[in-house]
Amino acid sequence: MRHPPRSVLSVIAGAVALFASAIVPVVSAQGATTACTVEYAVTGQWADGFQGSVRITNDSSPLTGWTLRFDFPGGQRVTQGWNGRWSQSGTTVTVADESWNGTLGTGASVSAGFLASGSGSTAQPAAFTLDGASCDAGAGPTDPPPTPPTPPTTPPPADGTAPALHVSGNALVDPSGRPRRLLGVNRSGGEFMCVQGRGIWDGPVDDAALRAIADWKANAVRIPLNEECWLGLPGVRPEYGGAAYVAAVRDLVSRVEAHGMTPVVELHWSYGRYAGNSAGCSDVHATCQKPMPDMQYSPSFWKSVASTFKDDRAAVFDLFNEPYPDRATADAADAWTCWRDGGTCPGIPYEVAGMQDLVDAVRGTGAKNVIMAGGLAYANDLSRWTAYRPADPAGQLAAAYHGYNFNACADESCWNSTLAPVAAQVPLVAGEIGENTCSHAYTDRAMKWFDDHGLSYLGWTWNTWDCSSGPSLISAYDGTPTAYGVGLRDHLRALNP
Structure with a gap:
């Protein structure tokens, strides 16, 4: 989903910070x-x-x-x-x-x-x-990287522990084989606050804020991330990138799981200059949605993320938010080939990392976590997903779909013809559903269709923005819903009274 306008602040060149969880003596x-x-x-x-x-x-x-x-x-x-x-x-x-x-x-x-x-x-x-x-050997530098935040000494309250997940046929299941539909929300902020020099999260992510999400009877939270912030690249302030950013993401994932919810960590904003059709910005840095991941940093991002969470099978990996190589070329076969294989793609000036490259990056670490891959047209088009699906040696691949009232594929006819065949082969997760009407007529229809087919969906987004420009599910982080958010809240509570 594209975000409400934000004032981009001047960014400061920073150093690559050290990852708190894996530092060895220097x-x-x-x-x-x-x-x-x-x-x-x-x-x-x-x-x-x-x-x-x-x-x-x-x-x-x-x-x-x-x-x-x-x-x-x-x-x-x-x-x-x-x-x-x-x-x-x-x-x-x-x-x-x-x-x-x-x-x-x-x-x-x-x-x-x-x-x-x-x-x-x-x-x-x-x-x-x-x-x-x-x-030669001697004293260390006088200006070391910033010290990562100290983890809390008191663990978050364990309202429930999120289960490890794996793919079985076309379903996500827990270790006992029980199907688990991912039903919840997106928690935006980690993709844009850091690169804009304003922090890491947009609003609170403490236990009270997560309990408010769980009180909606959500069992999953999707967490958009920024590859430059995770890797601590120059242009990101050290206090918001590298070790500090990784520590904050690890802490949020842990807290989401402690409240019994599945964390879906996702690459949202990435590097690469693109000023073509439907460009969100002309900046080479990860300050907007690009048509595809970049080969320069995206595989590094996923190798690092996968290494961080590979021992936590409760965490799900969503490879890339909303691919749109189809906006850079009119040839559908070229777009889908770009999506899968990457490389030099028509209309995209930087070297692309395809979905296969990212799957390989994750699996190269030994991680067996469930992986989600969204289709073309901002993940709204899954028409050729099965034909071009990347190979996953672990057999843990799911399809990701995004659906809004203003998308091309936004009704039962399209869902029946394009989504149902994919869902018959692999788990299908609607990583984002929503509408820009400050109402919930569209999401009500979408949730019914996904319920009828036993599929997963996550509402965009748990942030206090204007629901017509976000759209936003809440008006306060205590869980007070907007007129749009009422639909998702009441539906989830009805499913899990």
Whole structure:
């Protein structure tokens, strides 16, 4: 869903922060000539690889370009990197500046991140050089990344624990084999607040706020995320990105589950410049909905997210909010091929990560969580979903649909012809349903159809916006519904009195 207008604030270049849950002791280095200080850390790990970061502080004269080198001691190989130009020859890894971060004054710092294969090895480099000058062991940097928020000492009240989920035929089921329809709400904020420099969540996400959602008899909450904020890329304020952002998402997921609700973590806003048909913005950064995920960062995002939650089978992964490569090309086959395979796609100037790339990124971590993949036309078109479905070696793939009163596929005829055949093969989740009328006539019809077919649906959105521009389910975070939200609240309570 596109969001109400927001004033985008100036963003501040930040460092890649360290992930609170996976930090290992850093290697700090400082040469005899005080050329530099380097902090190296492993920030995420999976069966055959890991994610890491380097933070360089220039302790010498100002630089207008820089090159850092180090040797991997355990057979690791860099497979992807960001905030620098990464390469590897033998055991030697080289990362050089990008055009926008080459100036490094005395005392200034820059961070860069990478993914590497390692067959379980994360042995750390022993030495670094900056522009050929040795940086030997010594003190760490004087300006470390911000400390992540301290987790609460008292756990949230356990009103119920969300069950682990898996796909069985065309249904989502719990460990005992009981079907579980996902019926709930979206909780918007994590996709836009951080990149706009205004925080992480839009409104409270404490236990009282989550209890209000549960009081509607919801059993699922979809949580939109921003890939630049999760990865802590430059342009995101450190207090809202990287470690702080990851810690906040982990905490919200934990609290959602403690209230008996399934968390659906979802990539909403992503990187890549697109100014073509139906563009939401012309900004290369993750400040609006793009037609497809980007190859530069989206696979890294999902490898990191999957590594974070792979031991929590209650968490569901929604690969990408609302694909619309069909707006960039008039050829439906080209659009669906782009959706599945990515690469160079007609009308999209950046390299695309297809749904198969993202499934592979998740499964490469060993994660077996349920994965959702939305179709074309902002996830409203599932007409060729089964023909182009990505391969999932874990067999845990579900289809995602978004339906609003203003969409092309918004009535029983279309649902019968395009959704029902998909739902006969795999679980189908309406990740977003809603209308911009401040009423609920459309959502009432949609919920009835989905109920009749035993399918899942989540209302957009649990935020206190104007229901005609959001649309918004609530007028206050205590659960007071808008005229539109009354329909979903009363329906869920009727299903689960």
